[in-house]
Amino acid sequence: MSNPTIVVAGSINMDVVSRVDQFPRPGETVHGSEAQYMPGGKGANQAVAAAQAGASTRMIGAVGTDGFGGQLLGAIEARGAAVAEVSVIEGASGLALITVSETGENQIVLCAGANGKVAGTEIEAMERLLGEAGAVLLQNEIPWSANTSFMRKASAAAVPVIYNPAPAAKLDAAILPLIDTIVLNETETEAITGIAPEDDASLRSAAEWFLSGGIRAVIITLGADGCFYQDAGGExxxxxxxxxxxxxxxxxxxxxxxxxxxxxxxGITADASPQAALRYATAAAALSVTKLGAQASIPAMADVLAFMS
Ligand code: ADP
Ligand code: NA
Structure with a gap:
């Protein structure tokens, strides 16, 4: 039998990045460095990360008929995730217009483009893939109506949903039981629960907020401070x-x-425990911060294993 598929339904963006000395004020024009075009989008990045970790991975989503669509699909496929279920929709692809200042701060304008049109066709694609799926990954860069449909379909098929509520938005209590694992950073944790994760006690309170709503496992990522895991079984x-x-x-x-x-x-390793998965994820994410870009910075399994040993 072949390994279960990781199905990622989400955004596919071109990140257009320019560096500036200072951000322009309203009405002002500033010169930026030569624009760089880097494939990104949370959905596409997560699909590439799963594929590079060795999982059979399929992307669901949409790109536009502009020049970026084909490039974006090519970039995902080149890093090992299948894009046969990604729709090509008349109009613009998703774009993130990113300016980075000399101090390293960034300003981002997200233009949904085709990501904003994910709907019925993509939900049918999900239904076709659920039979072989080991998990479904979702984020917040496609319409909420599509996300809840994906959650309902996956949950009805007993496929675990891993949900990354980014960018953060209020969470409807009714959908919490549809989620197996929620993965979110400090900012998102505070925006959703109202609890700022500052110490072990507040991390536990924030996790409890999700667990009491019916989510089975919570992972709060803490940037350079690592991550925190808690599940409904008391682990x-x-x-x-x-x-x-x-x-x-x-x-x-x-x-x-x-x-x-x-x-x-x-289904790629003998030890598929949460702890083993967290250890690998921590190493992969560490390597990604040592390189520029989104998808371009996601490390291959061999490099992660070498780094861990
Ligand atoms: P996000 O990118 O969603 O804001 P985080 O910043 O919390 O997420 O980072 C996710 C994970 O990446 C962290 O849990 C950590 O393992 C790893 N990571 C992030 N920043 C660093 C860093 N500066 N050094 C080492 N690892 C990092
Ligand atoms: Na990076």
Missing amino acids: SCRLQAYRLQPVDTTAAGDTFIGAYAAVRYG
Whole structure:
């Protein structure tokens, strides 16, 4: 029997990045560095991360008929995730217009494009893939109506949903029982639960907020401070991040989530425990922050295993 598939339904964006000395004020024009075009989007990044961790991975989503659509599909496929179920929709692809200042801060304008049109066709694609799926990964860069449909379909088929509520939005209590594992960073945790994860007690309270709503496992990522895990069975652990000099933390969370899903639900290793998946995800995410870009910075399994040993 072949391994279960990791199905990622979500956004596919071109990140257009320019560096500026200072951000322009309203009405002002500033010069930026030569634009760089880097494939991104949380959905696509997570699909690449799962595929690079060794899982059989399929992407569901949409790109536009502009020049970027084909490039974006090619980039995902080149990193090992299948794109046969991605729709090509008349109009613009998803774009993230990113400016980075000299101090390393960024400003991002997200233009949904085709991501905003994910609907019925993609939900039918999900139905076709669920029979072989080990897990479904979702984020918040496609319409909420599509996300809830994906959750309902996966949950009805008893396929675990791993949900990354990013960018953060209010969570309807009715959908919490449809989610197996929620993975979110500190900002998202505070935006959704109102609890700022500052110490072990607040991390536990935030996790409890989700668990009491019917979610089975909670992973709170803490940037350079690692991550926290708690589940409905009472398991809890804290992992430290690797200490290294970050170059670009773009897609650290996406790398972590895709890698976690691959090890936990992709049928690729003997030890598919949450702890083993967290260890691999922590190493993969660490390597991703040592390189520029989103998808381009996601490490291959061989490099992660070498780094861990
Ligand atoms: P997001 O990118 O979603 O904001 P985080 O910043 O919490 O997510 O990062 C996700 C994971 O990536 C962390 O749990 C950690 O394992 C790893 N990570 C992030 N930043 C660093 C860093 N500076 N050094 C080492 N590991 C990091
Ligand atoms: Na990076």
